Amino acid sequence: MTERKTSPDDTPPDSLPAQRAGIQSVEVGFSLLQVLGASPGPLMLRDLASAAGMSAAKAHRYLVSFQRLELVTQDAGTTRYDLGPAALKLGLASLSRLDSVKLARQRLAPLMEQIGETLALAVWGNQGPTIVHWEESPQAVTVNLRLGDVMPLLSSATGLCFSAFMAQPPGKLGSNNSHHLHERLPPMLKAELAHLQKLARKDVPKTMADVTAVLDEVRRRGMARVVDTLLPGVAGFCAPVFDADGHLALGIVALGSLATFDPDWDGAVARPLAQAARQLSSDLGYAAP
Incomplete structure (x- = not known):
């Protein structure tokens, strides 16, 4: 043998x-x-x-x-x-299976019917706020965004929302928040700001003082908005969703053409979007301060 x-x-x-x-x-x-x-x-x-x-x-x-x-x-x-792309696919698969994302995905279809605009979900990934789900409206505006895209921090509603609410927890407005900053966020903001300064864009923050003022406004409003900034002729909102520990779990994004999209803070898009984000936060165990 x-x-x-x-x-x-x-x-x-x-x-x-x-x-x-x-x-x-x-x-x-x-x-x-x-x-x-x-x-x-x-x-x-x-x-x-x-x-x-x-x-x-x-x-x-x-x-x-x-x-x-x-x-x-x-x-x-x-x-x-x-x-590489295989790492991205694995990461997106993992992110999409988070309970908060699953719960949010179930609510996008009725929310889209209510506001009539394209919706998306974003979470914080390795490189920044990342689109993990897309619900396209029948009247969708053509945009060059795809699942897995990382959104810019200072020229997109998604990026501004994550920058604001990762930097400072809800209920601490006006406080010195430097020690609350996500460890990777400050250098990422500075790097993006330096890039925008080289481009000499006039529709985005120009200094760190401008960045602070913009993020304070996002926190005061409770959501972020861009109009004709990320894409020409397109407006968007991003509302934060918090988990039971008060951490930013994801952002619900609405965007559309300025020909049909209501960009008002108290308009037909912002109000139901904010309400949906508040309800989802509550369902995840978050108690607003």
């Missing part, structure tokens, strides 16, 4: 430690994905490897496999690495 050869993966159950056995190489390689997920942008090989605590040669071998699986992409021009 031929003796069966064993491999490191054939460890008998009796010899396994209390913690269930796994494949160490998978865990090691995943550290590269974690670093990319936490990074504000693409990384050079040396920086990615250093942050993951491994040599560049070792990191490169993992990255070759991750590229084949489309978990990672490499820019041919800059040679920098970033998360």
Whole structure:
């Protein structure tokens, strides 16, 4: 009888430690994905490897496999690495299964019938506020937005909503909120502001003082609005939804053409949108201050 050869993966159950056995190489390689997920942008090989605590040669071998699986992409021009389409699909699948997103999706159809405009759901992802669901109105305006798109923080209603309500919890208006800021939010705001300053745009905040004033206004209104800013001829609102701990769970977005969309703060879009967000927050266990 031929003796069966064993491999490191054939460890008998009796010899396994209390913690269930796994494949160490998978865990090691995943550290590269974690670093990319936490990074504000693409990384050079040396920086990615250093942050993951491994040599560049070792990191490169993992990255070759991750590229084949489309978990990672490499820019041919800059040679920098970033998360790939497969990572995006996995992230969107995970985000869409959150209870808050499930509950919100059930309420979009009747809300859209009430206001007659396109609706979307956004959550905070690795790179910022991310569109995870889209409910298109029959009179939808053509927009170049897709599931998985990350919205700009200072020129979209979604970005302004997340910037305002992640920076300062509800019920603390006017307080010094620097210690409440999401750890990644301040550098992201500064980077986007610097980019907008280079473009010399006149329809967005120009200084950090302007940013503070705009976000204070968003908190005072209880939702964010942009008109003819993110896209020409398009207006949008984003209303925050909070969980039982008072954290921003998601944003409900409404947008449409200025030819039909009511941009008034107390208009036919803003009022039912705000009410839907308040009701969903309450159903998630949030008690307004």
